Amino acid sequence: MAAPLAELTRMPNPQLVYAADGTRLATYTWGDIDAPVVVVVHGFASNARDNWVLTGWVRDLTGAGYRVLALDQRGHGSSDKPHDAAAYAIRTLATDVETVMDVYLVEEAFYVGYSLGARVGWEVVRDLPQRITRAVLGGVPDGIPLERLDVDQVRAYVDKGEPVQDQTTKNYIALTERVSGNDLHSLLALAEGMRLTRTVDPDPSNAPTSPILFATGSKDAIIAGSRALADAAPQGRFFEIPDRNHFNAPGSRAFKDAALEFLEAAD
Numbered sequence: 001m002a003a004p005l006a007e008l009t010r011m012p013n014p015q016l017v018y019a020a021d022g023t024r025l026a027t028y029t030w031g032d033i034d035a036p037v038v039v040v041v042h043g044f045a046s047n048a049r050d051n052w053v054l055t056g057w058v059r060d061l062t063g064a065g066y067r068v069l070a071l072d073q074r075g076h077g078s079s080d081k082p083h084d085a086a087a088y089a090i091r092t093l094a095t096d097v098e099t100v101m102d103v104y105l106v107e108e109a110f111y112v113g114y115s116l117g118a119r120v121g122w123e124v125v126r127d128l129p130q131r132i133t134r135a136v137l138g139g140v141p142d143g144i145p146l147e148r149l150d151v152d153q154v155r156a157y158v159d160k161g162e163p164v165q166d167q168t169t170k171n172y173i174a175l176t177e178r179v180s181g182n183d184l185h186s187l188l189a190l191a192e193g194m195r196l197t198r199t200v201d202p203d204p205s206n207a208p209t210s211p212i213l214f215a216t217g218s219k220d221a222i223i224a225g226s227r228a229l230a231d232a233a234p235q236g237r238f239f240e241i242p243d244r245n246h247f248n249a250p251g252s253r254a255f256k257d258a259a260l261e262f263l264e265a266a267d
Contacts, residue, residue: 011049014078017071017103019096023087026078027100030058031067037106038066038263039132041097043115043139043250044146045176045187047077051114055251061112064260069109071100073117081186088193094123101131110263111135114250116146122229125208134266135208136259138215139246142202142225146172146191154191158184175247204232211235213262215255217244237262 014026028048038061042051048070052058061068072079074096075088082088097120101109111132113121118140125132141147150169156162157173164170176182207229214230216223218240230238239258241249249255 011053014072017100019074019092019099021087021092023074023080023082023096025074025080025096025100026072027104028070029067029104031062032065033067035065035067037109038068039097039101039106039109039111040068040070041111041113041117041120042070042073042076043113043117044190045076045172045179045182046114047072047179047181049077050179051117051250055256057112057250057256060256060260064264066110066263069100069104069106071097073120075183075186075190077181081183083185083189085189085192085196088190089196090120090123090194093120094127097121097124098127101128107131108133110266112138112259113140114138115140115246119202122202122208125210125212126206129209132208132210134211134263136213136215136262137229138241138255138259139217139220139222139249140202140214140226140229141222142229144194146194148221149191151188151191151195154184154188158188171247202229204229207233207236209234211237211262211266213237213239213259215239215241215249215258217241217246217249217252219243219245220249222246 017025040052075081111121118137121137125135148168150166153164212233216226230236241252241255244252
């Protein structure tokens with residue numbers, strides 16, 4: 001008999017890890033403590049539960065024999081939510097993931113990230129080639145994360161209640177407001193923080209060397225850039241997620257199957 005939905009989506013109590021600047025990061029684990037580890041990192045305006053539990057990733061990864069280690073990125077979920085844009089440099093987000101791995105004594109792992117989590121993953125995989133032996137980067141932009149977001153319109157919406165005109169920005173706000181507990185001020189700061197790190201966009205000339213599966217929805221506006229990053233990575237492969245856009249790709253059965261096949265190829 002299949003487990004009830006409530007059981008499949010139940011979250012463990014978060015374990016807090018302190019980042020270098022004192023920001024508290026909520027972390028979670030599932031699976032056998034001695035199993036191979038998969039670090040999973042969610043996208044913008046999401047969290048570990050929304051991106052990985054409700055979509056079935058944790059169920060499928062643990063069912064395949066992995067231990068899953070997740071965090072709510074700063075500004076999300078049960079982690080601290082600074083309102084200062086300087087707290088959200090891409091290097092800071094990458095270092096948060098590396099700190100979590102260190103605290104959990106994870107010496108070697110696979111990495112799965114989506115959207116912002118994939119952009120962070122580009123940095124982490126490049127930083128730790130001996131520790132991240134294989135990665136799946138879904139919906140990864142080839143430029144600045146959230147570059148299509150009109151921050152001026154978001155600021156006017158947050159501060160003055162002015163309606164948003166730009167459709168892409170409307171989509172991001174709808175995504176943000178859909179997830180309980182999101183703080184628009186902190187997520188606006190994150191979007192602004194990404195613009196402070198313009199000089200460290202993904203650099204195809206310095207791509208991660210580990211085997212990476214890049215996966216992006218066939219209806220996602222960033223698909224061409226994702227393909228370009230896959231072509232630049234020495235051991236990159238690309239999977240087009242059929243009939244999915246940027247916002248609904250994480251729930252794709254085809255995406256999960258392709259990721260599991262890619263991770264299991266390391267055995």
